[in-house]
Amino acid sequence: MALQGNAPPLGVIEMIPVSHPLSERAALFVRLWVGLIIGLIVAFLVDDKGLKISESVLSADWQDVLAQCLVLVAFIICAGASVMRRVSLAIWTALSAALLLLILWHIRIYSGDRNSSELQFILIVLALVFIANELVSSADQARKPFAPYELYFDEAWKRGAQLILAIGFTLLFWGILWMGAALLGFIGFNWLEELLKNVFFAFPVTGLAFASAVHLGDIQPKLLVNVRGLALGVLAWLLPVITLIGTIFGISLAFSGLQPLWDTKAATVTLLGACIGFVLLINAAFQQDETDHKVHVVLKWSVKLAALLLLVFAMLAAWSLGLRINQYGLTIDRTFAGMVVVIALAYGIGYSTAVFWRGPWMELLKPLNIGLAVFKCIVFIAILTPLAAPARLSVDNQVKRLTSGVTKPDTFDWGFLRYDTGTYGTKAIDQLIQSPNATIAKMAAHAKAEKMDVRHALFGDNDLSQAQRPDLSKLEVVLPKGAALPASFVAENFNKEVEDFVPDCLVRKPKDDPWTCKAAMLDLDGDAQPEVLIMTPSGDVTAFKQWRNKWVLIRGNVDPSQKLATESFKKADIRVVNPLFKDVMIGETRVQFLAKHRSPDIILDANPPPPTAPKAQSKKPAAQAPSKP
Structure with a gap:
């Protein structure tokens, strides 16, 4: 508050008692x-x-x-x-x-x-x-x-x-x-x-x-x-919109079940985002009850319904998060999600209670909001300090899964302990070095010495630490029917050079249905050696050829703008046909013309193959004179 009389010049603090605010x-x-x-x-x-x-x-x-x-x-x-x-x-x-x-x-x-x-x-x-x-x-x-x-x-x-x-x-x-x-x-x-x-x-x-x-x-x-x-006015009238959408979503779940929601792999984040939106808009509509203004009846009923939906969404988020933690363990991101789930459940239970509380409309929200603000501060302090540090909780949980045998040492994310969890992780590695399990002790020592070949990174629900190399021998070969993939292809490691182009079923074992990809073997270049075609569930087809004792991806030979019919592939309705356009060599540059492409796909080849005579004029069998890729 200001003093009476002449004000002192700027930069001079008035002699006001310390029990008063500044002027x-x-x-x-x-x-x-x-x-x-x-x-x-x-x-x-x-x-x-x-x-x-x-x-x-x-x-x-x-x-x-x-x-x-x-x-x-x-x-x-x-x-x-x-x-x-x-x-x-x-x-x-x-x-x-x-x-x-x-x-x-x-x-x-x-x-x-x-x-x-x-x-x-x-x-x-x-x-x-x-x-x-x-x-x-x-x-x-x-x-x-x-x-x-x-x-x-x-x-x-x-x-x-x-x-x-x-x-x-x-x-x-x-x-x-x-x-x-x-x-x-x-x-x-x-x-x-x-x-x-x-x-x-x-x-x-x-x-x-x-x-x-x-x-x-x-x-x-x-x-x-x-x-x-x-x-407040704008946010308040957004509440009926989100309430209507939430109600439709809840009713739809009753008919579709929860599996489609779990299949999105983003159920927890989406549900928690909805919970945050409900809390914000409920308070924008409630404001200070009806002490300073009249609340529209639409907003009153929207607040009540939104409070109940908040509890439902919070419970679904807790269920979804619990499934992920039980399946893959606790991570730093899941600890943060758990914090939000706890707060959302507290709001959901409190606000739902206010709906049925006797007295003026939603009067219980006033003490609830004050108490929940204090509760949030306590939770935040716990998360930000050693009391409930995400690094500590996730390290303890992952180490427990490792030592109990739930997670195998070769699939455990040692880089997570070594690089991402600070002192908590390094102390855990020191303890694991003393483990009676020789494999765990050896890998922990390698992790401490930074000798690990692969450093996994945990990004939300990717669960790369749980990834396993797939057994490619289990891929179904539709053509020739009942044939087996070449042993060299099964043993090939595809996750080093062209991971962005290689289907997941060749790189790591998917969590749900590991063997949805299909395979076919056809001779695409006339060298009497079959190439391997892999079709994903979405209809993408990738071709691989064995070259210099290594299976490499054939770039440009499959038109990426076309989705092949998955049913035709499964029925082995596959055949080799002549290209619509022949390739053109311009010096050392090979130009391929693909159908439905506006411009040619230019492929640079440092070691282009020598021109070969047409098959009709060749005196040697194709198997004895294979052409270089």
């Missing part, structure tokens, strides 16, 4: 200085040109951790400068900085989860900072441990709109700067462009722009109210 002028001063100073410190920490702290004093990882922590602390100070009491803001800033240092240290240095899971961690940290800051800020304004729901609602949605506008203002500010640099560059002046590329200018200026935009939102409350009202 408008003082809040602007604090925000600008925080943006400037933290911007300079972050620039110093990330700079690579001589000013970076020596790694003997502070490692590069720790410099990144400090830089990230300072950016988040800057947001906390800027958000609470004008609403929190001074002493409360100081204590909360210190506590949050300590917690963020612990979290960022654990993520970056200890757990090693900074590859495929980096984005998930960033989103969780940002969500934790935003939610926790609003809980503390609103409680401080109310002067009690828990503020009224109406204050939480106003502050959270106002702060969200303020944050979005501040980010938009900062981006627009930089867009104008770069436009000016481009204009100056047109006439030969590049000093502004070089200045914008300098981190000691870019970071402080960004901090000042963001701090100014945050303060602008505080002194223009009507702007935030209008933006928030527009957003």
Whole structure:
């Protein structure tokens, strides 16, 4: 609040008791200085040109951790400068900085989860900072441990709109700067462009722009109210749409069963995305009950139905995730999914209870939303610290599957332990080296010494760690009927050179139906040696030829724009025909003309075969004079 009388000049903090918030002028001063100073410190920490702290004093990882922590602390100070009491803001800033240092240290240095899971961690940290800051800020304004729901609602949605506008203002500010640099560059002046590329200018200026935009939102409350009202109105009337779609989906499942949903391999992610949408739109429609405005009857019934659908979708997501974990074990991505499932189930159970709660319409949502916000913060802290670290949980689960025999040592993802799970993985490898199982101990030692030939990577539900080399002798040969594939073809390893073109049934064993591909053997080039044709379930056909003791893919001989009839292939309705167009040799370049292609497919051949005489003029049998491919 502002003091009465003449206002002091900008840059001077008034002598207000620490039990009061900062005035408008003082809040602007604090925000600008925080943006400037933290911007300079972050620039110093990330700079690579001589000013970076020596790694003997502070490692590069720790410099990144400090830089990230300072950016988040800057947001906390800027958000609470004008609403929190001074002493409360100081204590909360210190506590949050300590917690963020612990979290960022654990993520970056200890757990090693900074590859495929980096984005998930960033989103969780940002969500934790935003939610926790609003809980503390609103409680401080109310002067009690828990503020009224109406204050939480106003502050959270106002702060969200303020944050979005501040980010938009900062981006627009930089867009104008770069436009000016481009204009100056047109006439030969590049000093502004070089200045914008300098981190000691870019970071402080960004901090000042963001701090100014945050303060602008505080002194223009009507702007935030209008933006928030527009957003809530639009989101609220999207609720009937998603509710109708969800209802149709639920009814359809009753007739189709769950198997088509499981077959998508993305059931958990899709269902959880729907749950997040339900929670957001339900709160946009509910807002503050009917205390400040009348809620349309369509929205009232949509909120009730959406709350029930939320529970159904959360239960289906939990079922789907449970099946995957039981089949392939726990991974980092599945741990994140499990976190969202737990939160979705909590919302589903709570919101469904509110539907049948006696009293005013959905009145129970008010205490539920406050309690669930606290619950989310607890879950986020557990995930971001050793309490329930995804790296620790996934390592423990995968090692248990390995030692119990569920996963074989030769199919176990040793690279996951060695490279992706930080200290948790390296400690597990050290323990496995002492395993009484000689195979496990040997492979663990190789993993520690980085002698593994293949490093698998876990990407969601790909489950490459569970992949097995298929037994190609089980492929059904439709032509000649009952024939067996050549032993050299069965023994060939196809996953080294042309993996992008080779069907999955030749590279790794699919999880559901391993032997859906069909095979045929025909002599395609007249050398009396059959080539192997492989047809996938989608109708794609790939041809392979044995050349120099290796089976290689024949590129360009199958028109990729045509899907062959799968039934005809299965019935062995296959024959060799003359090409529509003969090849043309232009020097050392072979040109093939394919039907329905707008331009010829040019194939460069470093060692083109010599021209051969027509078969009618050849005196030797084809089997005795094979042509080179």
